[in-house]
Amino acid sequence: xxxxxxxxxxxxxxxxxxxxxxxxxxxxxxxxxxxxxxxxxxxxxxxxxxxxxxxxxxxxxxxxxxxxxxxxxxxxxxxxxxxxxxxxxxxxxxxx
Numbered sequence: 001x002x003x004x005x006x007x008x009x010x011x012x013x014x015x016x017x018x019x020x021x022x023x024x025x026x027x028x029x030x031x032x033x034x035x036x037x038x039x040x041x042x043x044x045x046x047x048x049x050x051x052x053x054x055x056x057x058x059x060x061x062x063x064x065x066x067x068x069x070x071x072x073x074x075x076x077x078x079x080x081x082x083x084x085x086x087x088x089x090x091x092x093x094x095x096x
Contacts (some may be wrong), residue, residue: 009051011057015064018046033080034087040075044068 022039025031047068050081 005052008056015046015060018043032087033083036075037080037084040068040072044072060089 022043023037026036028035047061047064050057050064052058052061
């Protein structure tokens, strides 16, 4: 096993762990449309910050972006986005 293998696993974990957490949150009985939108925004932030210093990471990042965009199209409805902006707990929340 090379050092690159463990770095590859670490990069996968940075994307897959938030997806796992999002699924757990969204399976709750109290989930709202605002929760769905918030989770999508967090995933977009994480995917956008996958490093592109190595070609395989760039390919992985592009694949994640393509998959994310497909899911976003399913969610991109004015009523869904409005539910996020009107929800008092999430107004103005930023991701860093």
